[in-house]
Amino acid sequence: xxxxxxxxxxxxxxxxxxxxxxxxxxxxxxxxxxxxxxxxxxxxxxxxxxxxxxxxxxxxxxxxxxxxxxxxxxxxxxxxxxxxxxxxxxxxxxxxxxxxxxxxxxxxxxxxxxxxxxxxxxxxxxxxxxxxxxxxxxxxxxxxxxxxxxxxxxxxxxxxxxxxxxxxxxxxxxxxxxxxxxxxxxxxxxxxxxxxxxxxxxxxxxxxxxxxxxxxxxxxxxxxxxxxxxxxxxxxxxxxxxxxxxxxxxxxxxxxxxxxxxxxxxxxxxxxxxxxxxxxxxxxxxxxxxxxxxxxxxxxxxxxxxxxxxxxxxxxxxxxxxxxxxxxxxxxxxxxxxxxxxxxxxxx
Numbered sequence: 001x002x003x004x005x006x007x008x009x010x011x012x013x014x015x016x017x018x019x020x021x022x023x024x025x026x027x028x029x030x031x032x033x034x035x036x037x038x039x040x041x042x043x044x045x046x047x048x049x050x051x052x053x054x055x056x057x058x059x060x061x062x063x064x065x066x067x068x069x070x071x072x073x074x075x076x077x078x079x080x081x082x083x084x085x086x087x088x089x090x091x092x093x094x095x096x097x098x099x100x101x102x103x104x105x106x107x108x109x110x111x112x113x114x115x116x117x118x119x120x121x122x123x124x125x126x127x128x129x130x131x132x133x134x135x136x137x138x139x140x141x142x143x144x145x146x147x148x149x150x151x152x153x154x155x156x157x158x159x160x161x162x163x164x165x166x167x168x169x170x171x172x173x174x175x176x177x178x179x180x181x182x183x184x185x186x187x188x189x190x191x192x193x194x195x196x197x198x199x200x201x202x203x204x205x206x207x208x209x210x211x212x213x214x215x216x217x218x219x220x221x222x223x224x225x226x227x228x229x230x231x232x233x234x235x236x237x238x239x240x241x242x243x244x245x246x247x248x249x250x251x252x253x254x255x256x257x258x259x260x261x262x263x264x265x266x267x268x269x270x271x272x273x274x275x276x277x278x279x280x281x282x283x284x285x286x287x288x289x290x291x292x293x294x295x296x297x298x299x300x301x302x303x304x305x306x307x308x309x310x311x312x313x314x315x316x317x318x319x320x321x322x323x324x325x326x327x328x329x330x331x332x333x334x335x336x337x338x339x340x341x342x343x344x345x346x347x348x
Contacts, residue, residue: 042253046189047114048158054112054294061298062113069305071258073117074110074297075280077272078103080264080288093138098290100146104153109294111157111191117254118193121272125166125200140174143197147181154181158190164250165199166207192254199250201274208248212240215248251276259304261297263289279311 054062078099085095103120110118123139131139147161154161161181168175178197216239220230231239246252256276260269265286269277283300285292 043189045116050112058295058298066305072255073257074259075119075257075273077121077262078289079266084288084290096142102290102292104150105293106297107193108157109297111159115191120195122195123197125198125203128198140171144174144177147177151181151184154185158188160188160192161185162194163197164194165197169198201271204250208245211248212244261300263287263292281307
């Protein structure tokens with residue numbers, strides 16, 4: 001004797017509908033959730049006139065720039081320390097030491113021209129995993145030495161110190177020094193220097209996604225419902241989009257880079273700020289990082305200002321007259337067909 005399951009299924013469906021309706025009423029009446037990233041207490045950027053501190057050579061280049069088109073954020077892939085040392089038959093650690101000097105020269109020039117943000121790719125996640133342990137240990141000691149020896153110069157130049165990356169995986173004594181440097185410069189209102197340490201962009205995107213999902217799970221738990229029901233109320237698109245990912249990145253508090261500079265002539269991004277540099281201008285120089293100075297930063301900005309940024313559009317110089325001059329698509333298609341041979345047409 002067979003059983004008739006249809007009434008039971010109908011009852012289950014009805015019960016589920018009642019439950020979901022109740023959950024939806026509860027969720028829609030709940031106060032809007034807090035932003036993914038709470039407002040920060042960072043000081044507002046306050047530009048001040050320090051152009052008189054530029055060298056004569058730097059001032060000559062700055063005089064050719066448009067002050068209104070200075071980038072808001074410059075990111076630099078510092079490359080070439082090892083090659084710089086190798087060309088001079090020196091040990092690699094001397095190249096790193098010289099590279100640390102370049103950092104301060106470049107940052108001081110950035111602060112003098114009122115560049116709000118400068119981010120330096122100092123130590124990648126891959127460096128930590130793939131470089132010899134002795135080199136990694138030296139780089140950690142060099143970082144501590146740099147911070148302890150330059151905080152006063154940062155304060156003198158009104159520079160604020162910050163970091164991005166998986167900082168918690170660095171040695172505890174390094175983290176302590178980093179925290180000290182951050183607190184010691186926290187009240188400065190000029191350029192924000194951000195060091196990317198133990199950083200990898202793919203890892204950052206993974207961490208951001210985990211942060212968004214963890215936030216949703218916590219919210220569902222607080223409201224006493226399942227994650228599935230929470231998402232069903234507003235739809236997944238409303239809960240997870242570019243805005244949410246951007247807000248969960250390490251760099252959520254700063255604008256995306258306008259300009260990316262890579263030294264040493266290598267033409268790759270090396271897993272650096274992949275999400276943030278979608279529309280950044282890229283400037284590559286053959287100069288090795290230990291030889292890079294403030295004047296070279298200004299030269300890169302000069303090159304940047306000659307470019308037209310389109311962000312996927314047509315650009316400011318493209319006018320309606322240019323559109324009128326374009327051939328209709330149908331005519332272009334017909335011309336292509338007439339140029340093809342009968343054999344090519346048959347293959348199509």
